[in-house]
Amino acid sequence: MKRIFLIAALICSSIIVLQSCSPKTTSGAPAVKRSGVTGNWVLNNITFDGIPDIAVKSFLGESSYKCFIGSTWSLTNSGNGSYSLPSSATCAAKTQTIFWSVNAADGTFQFKKLYQGDKAKNVTEGYRLMLAAADDVNMTIKSPIEYGNKTAYIIMNFSKAAK
Template sequence: MKNLFRIPFIVALFAFVVCSCSTPKNAATSTPSASRGKFTGTWTITAISYDGLIENAVQNVFDQAPPSAFRGSTWQLTNSGNGIYTLTNGASQTIFWSVNNTDPNGQMFQFKKIYQGDKAKNVTAGYQLYVVSNDGNHMTLKSPVTVGNSTAYIIYDFSKTK
């Protein structure tokens, strides 16, 4: 008689454990590195514009050069997250990049500079740009800039070359 009550209890316990371990259908399944497919390849910055700023108001972006120096730069982004950008003057920078789909303000393209001997996992500083659009051939990213008590943006338009 004891076994008769024990078996339904074990089955119910097993069902409870299985149900509590499964992912709900409406749960967010995106990860910070998800959706790299539309970003991989070689991109060229074709235009730079400003929202809430006048041109030349910002003298240095990405701790490297003025925004205008990035016009015509090429960005090579691999699916593994490794990348490099090269300015038209020949200066290049190795980066590690990802896409963050969990930011409440929308999708973010983020990267950090990698120098000789660095491991990406040990580099904590980096840059985040909002993804305005990306159809796989054209991409628009905007970088927030604090101006007084408000936020302005530098807008980068990319075209895919490879």
């Protein structure tokens, strides 16, 4: 009888060990790596999910989300980068230096604006956005905002710029 219990205990222990060593699968945000975001991008358009565009008064510190349409984003592998806003009837041309990163664990793209003399490690404010998709050609970033007691999204659609 002792032998049966010993064998059962060994089998149960083996199963537990094998399950703890098996590969884990995660659901939720796609696993996007920093290398999938690095490069030069053009923000082609901005769409909205759960919020009318007229309700968005300012975006990412600019007076209008429309200022970003047609902007170019340069994201180097070191985390340094910039975006350049084109001149339009309502927005002045502008280039903004940023420090950016990707958190693959939660699928976020984050950046902080750097001004003359700033060091990235000393800047505590920034933007944390959802990296919905990124490949060699397209990238989609969503900015979650509260609207009407629900989470709505401002969706930025990028394409890789020609070299």
